[in-house]
Amino acid sequence: MLKIIFAGTPECAAPALEAIAKRHRVVGVLTNPPASRGRHRELVPSPVMQAAQKLIDNGTLPPHTPIFAPEKITDEVRSAIAETEADLMVCFAFGKIFGPKTLSLFPLGSINIHPSLLPRWRGCAPVPAAILARDAETGITIQKIVREMDAGDILAQVRFPLDGTETADSLLERAARDSAPLVLEVLDAIENGTAQATPQDSSRATYSALLCKEDGEIDWTASAEDIDAKIRAFTSWPGAWTRKGEQILMILEAAVWKGTQEQAFIAAEGSGGLQKTAHPDTPAFAPGTVIGTDKRNGILVAAGTGTLALKKLQWRTKKPLDWKSFLNGSRDFPGSVLGGEPKTETEG
Numbered sequence: 516m517l518k519i520i521f522a523g524t525p526e527c528a529a530p531a532l533e534a535i536a537k538r539h540r541v542v543g544v545l546t547n548p549p550a551s552r553g554r555h556r557e558l559v560p561s562p563v564m565q566a567a568q569k570l571i572d573n574g575t576l577p578p579h580t581p582i583f584a585p586e587k588i589t590d591e592v593r594s595a596i597a598e599t600e601a602d603l604m605v606c607f608a609f610g611k612i613f614g615p616k617t618l619s620l621f622p623l624g625s626i627n628i629h630p631s632l633l634p635r636w637r638g639c640a641p642v643p644a645a646i647l648a649r650d651a652e653t654g655i656t657i658q659k660i661v662r663e664m665d666a667g668d669i670l671a672q673v674r675f676p677l678d679g680t681e682t683a684d685s686l687l688e689r690a691a692r693d694s695a696p697l698v699l700e701v702l703d704a705i706e707n708g709t710a711q712a713t714p715q716d717s718s719r720a721t722y723s724a725l726l727c728k729e730d731g732e733i734d735w736t737a738s739a740e741d742i743d744a745k746i747r748a749f750t751s752w753p754g755a756w757t758r759k760g761e762q763i764l765m766i767l768e769a770a771v772w773k774g775t776q777e778q779a780f781i782a783a784e785g786s787g788g789l790q791k792t793a794h795p796d797t798p799a800f801a802p803g804t805v806i807g808t809d810k811r812n813g814i815l816v817a818a819g820t821g822t823l824a825l826k827k828l829q830w831r832t833k834k835p836l837d838w839k840s841f842l843n844g845s846r847d848f849p850g851s852v853l854g855g856e857p858k859t860e861t862e863g
Contacts, residue, residue, distance in 0.1 A: 517706055518542045520601040520621070521563075527691040528607035529566035531628060534695035535605060536575050539702060542599040547610050548584040560584075588617055596620055603705065605698060606660060618660060623705060625660040627667070628698055630690035632674055633658060634720035637665035642686045644723035645677065646748035649740070652676045653686065655694050657701045659712060666720075668712035670701045682750040726753050733757040735803035735854045739771045739821030756831075757803070757853045764853070767835055768827035772815055776800055779815045779822040783807025783849075803854040813838040816853060 521532045522545040535541060544567040549558040560568070564584060570576040581599065585592045588611065597620050604621050606613075607628040618625055631641035633656040638644070645653040654674035659667035673693060704710035731753045733742055746755040746769050755766045772779055776799035783806045800806060800817035808814050812824040829835040842848060 516540050517623070517702060518600060518602045519702075520545055520596060520599060520604045521567075522546070522604055522606040522609040523563045524561045524610045525608050525687075526562035527630075527687045527694075528563050528628075530691045530695045531605070531607050531698050532563060532566055533570065533575075534699055535702065536570050538699060541570075541576055541580065542601050543581045543583060543596060545583045545596070545604075545609065548586055588613070590616075593617055593620060603702075604660075605702075607694065612664065613660060615662065626670060626698075626701065626705075627658050627660045627665070628690075628694045629656045629658060629665055630654075630687065630694070631723075632656060632672065633665060633669060634715040634717060636723045637720055638723035639725050640723040642683045642690070643726060643748035644721075646681060646683060646686070647744055649679065649744050650677055655690055655697055657694075657698055658715075666715060666717065668714050670704070670710055670712055671697055673697055679744075680747070682747045683752075684750050728753045731755045733766065733854065735816070736819040739818040739823045742818055742823055743769055743771050758855060759848075759851060759853055763831040765829040765831065765835075766825055766827075767829055769823050769825045770812065772809070772812055772822040772824040774822070776806070776817055776822050779806050779809075779817075782809050783815050801852060803852045805849050805851050805853065807849045808838070808842065814842070814848070 517539045519535060519539050519541050520543045521535060521541055523532060524547045532541070532544065544563065546561045546563045549560045551557065552559045561584070564582055567576065567580070567582050571578055571580055581595065583592060583595065593616060601621055603623040604625040605628070606625060613625065629641065631645060632652070632654045636644045652674050654672060656669055657671040658665065658669050661667040675689070701710065726749070731749050733745065733755055735742070735757070746766050749755045750767070757764050757766060774782070780799060802817055802819045804817040806815040806817055806822065809824060814825040816823045816825060826838055827835060828838060828841045
């Protein structure tokens with residue numbers, strides 16, 4: 516039985532912690548400090564901290580198991596971790612980079628659970644990156660932690676196909692579920708001395724960047740397929756959004772409408788008064804034009820190429836609505852044009 520420090524923060528890391536705690540001795544949990552949430556900015560423990568406390572409460576972990584939640588890993592924190600005499604650290608989305616002083620604390624090294632097929636999509640947002648790129652497959656990698664981010668040798672990997680309907684949330688749920696048995700296999704191999712590590716081919720590495728709220732703005736000149744991928748990749752953070760005049764509209768769910776924009780115009784209800792372009796080599800409508808509605812598929816919006824069917828929407832500060840309920844309160848929506856810069860006070 517290995518003595519393990521588990522490092523992680525979000526909900527997707529909790530199943531791995533729970534699985535490890537049932538087979539090995541978790542001697543400490545390292546996570547981010549509580550974060551403020553909600554209108555009243557109350558401090559809320561991270562999902563991993565909550566999972567660790569639940570394991571202590573139900574007797575899976577000893578009552579004295581330390582939970583470290585520092586703002587920064589200082590010498591004092593490292594000394595406290597060293598006192599646990601852990602053999603190994605297992606990390607899944609901890610949120611901070613470990614330096615050599617911290618990594619040197621563990622005689623058997625440190626391993627990381629990464630939700631991509633390394634060396635593809637190294638970095639902090641591999642799940643959205645795979646969806647944005649419309650990859651045919653993705654997976655989970657267990658790797659050794661080294662100084663360079665996500666560049667360590669691969670200990671195990673599982674891959675699965677993508678069908679083009681996944682969201683970042685659904686993929687993270689799968690990563691959470693499938694990573695638990697995979698990391699247990701790796702820990703068994705490490706304990707038995709049979710673990711085999713394969714170096715990564717760094718020439719094939721691709722990288723994912725940290726996402727921010729501004730990244731979610733939809734560019735309607737893109738293809739319907741790319742916009743659909745963005746909506747799915749940014750569910751639920753940072754969210755995909757667009758402008759209607761000075762209002763911000765979140766697009767929570769959509770799908771590519773099968774057919775041309777001319778066919779969308781014919782199929783749509785409430786599309787009277789729209790002006791189609793005359794040139795045969797351009798889309799029928801300006802990108803972002805709300806063509807109308809399709810009874811089965813939702814609100815049809817013209818993209819740079821193709822048409823997107825919006826299924827679930829939300830005005831900022833309002834509640835999410837299905838497209839039919841949304842139109843009940845926004846009857847002037849068909850015929851409008853989404854996107855673009857908001858008007859300033861000096862504009863008409």
